[in-house]
Amino acid sequence: MMYQLPASLKNKKNLEWALLAFFIIAASAIRLHTNFSTKFIPGNNGAYYLVQARSLLENGRLQFVEFPLLFWLEAGLAWIFFHLGFGNIDSSVDFASRLFDSIIPVLSIIPAYALTKRIIGNERKIYSAAIISSLSVLYFSPLMLISDFQKNALGVLWLFCLMYWLYRSFEESSRKNLLITFLFLLLTGLTHYGCISVAVTLVLLNLILKYELRYTFKRFLRVVSSIIIIVVICIGIVYITSPFRTMVFINIPLEIFRNPIIFFILQHKPVISPLDMINILLVNFVAIISLILFIKNFATLEIKTRPFILACIILAFFLASPFLGIDAAQRLYFMSYLPVIPLLPFIYKNISASVAKNSVTSTILLIIIFSIFIVIGKGTQSNMNEKLYSELVEMKKVIPANGKSIIVARHGMEFWSAWIFRTDVTRQESLNENYWRAYANVLFLQQKKDKSSFGPAGMIGRPFPEPTLPEFSQSIFTGDYFDFYKSPTPPKSFFIFMEKRP
Secondary structure, three states: OOOOOOHHHHHHHHHHHHHHHHHHHHHHHHHHHHHOOOOOOOEOOHHHHHHHHHHHHHHOOOOOOOOOHHHHHHHHHHHHHHHOOOOOHHHHHHHHHHHHHHHHHHHHHHHHHHHHHHHHOOOOOOOHHHHHHOHHHHOHHHHHOOOOOHHHHHHHHHHHHHHHHHHHHHHOOOHHHHHHHHHHHHHHHOOOHHHHHHHHHHHHHHHHHHHHHOOOHHHHHHHHHHHHHHHHHHHHHHHHHOHHHHHHHHOHHHHOOOOEHHHHHHOOOOOOOHHHHHHHHHHHHHHHHHHHHHHHOHHHOOHHHHHHHHHHHHHHHHHOOOOOEHHHHHHHHHHOOOOHHHHHHHHHHHOOOHHHHHHHHHHHHHHHHHHHHHHHHOOOOEOOOHHHHHHHHHHHHHOOOOOOEEEEOOOOHHHHHHHHHOOEEEOHHHOOOHHHHHOOEEEEEEEOOOOOOOEOOEOOOOOOOOOOOOOOOEEEEEOOOEEEEEOOOOOOOHHHHHHOOO
């Protein structure tokens, strides 16, 4: 005879699943609204994903050497839509990219929910796990990872899966758990540079803390050898998928605190958004409360999972540190909420008063409402509109027919150039004399008006600059919105050339 849950517990279980379904639908609806609210894919870099997926379908390779998993998946989905008669290759790729980005990242709530439940354990208010895990998809950070940040959003999904199976591995160190943990580490490594950096940091922290908190010499040797193997494997993955980032990955410990963000904050320079500032405060607050509870309840905490919780506390302080360098901060702040997801159920479990527990869930619901209001209220912009697109299509006829061409454009517009002109593209900071040897035509695209305000700090601060023209550049097209130039020779001094940028 099968055991049946008591009616009261069954009702609470149904409420928990209903809440989870509601959060999934709400997050998907917001992402669908954002992705399909503009005629052209929104964001500054949205066209990047279109170019990569189309290149796979038409040429069997990526146009830009990059971590490939997302593009394989989106190209596969576009191939299905194309053969089902949804439209031509371009429209199928556009639809597949927007749809994939609207649905798949929301699945992050599933491993987040499973992890939250395991940390909370047996609780009367079992629906609390659904509320806490909803932050994984309805906090403003994941809601911002749309269109421009599709690789990031998919990488975050693998990171949540990695955290869940890593926790399972601490509970039960079976071969199955370890293999699945490694699988999600591999998937992260095939998806996004920033995410694999965080994944490696999390795994190494757990291994080191597992040794430190339960010392034996045999365990020490095992941890050291495991760390070496993991680092070598990850370097290998980065080298295979994105070779030019290999040295960047290796040099992370040396570069990560260069030009600390705190200096820019104190000088009132807008290099990060106000939401990043809120995120820094919230994540550090959760980490501080978690550390206090970890120290206070250390003796009663389950020995097997102590390293995981402490690793999440350290990771939260690190990812939300105001002492990160500007380059690292712009990559890592959007992921700083990740360790908060397991820390919140840890806090919830280790506070005894019902009022305090209710305060945790109520605060989370308020943060969710605030996040949804902010994301919907800010509206959606695209780097492209119909007038710009029409003029760019008209410009195709002036691209020289002789030899191979490359177009230099500002960040974001280079991807639209690749999409429309079907040529190689680059940004000014990547140029050197070899480009004039490798290409018959080095062309410079400058936009004069109707420019979006996307920049290094998002929609605040300075926008990305237009490329500076080398000496002796020749105008080949002048329109209402763009000027197009051909540069017959490289600049006399690349240093001066770069310094002249606005």
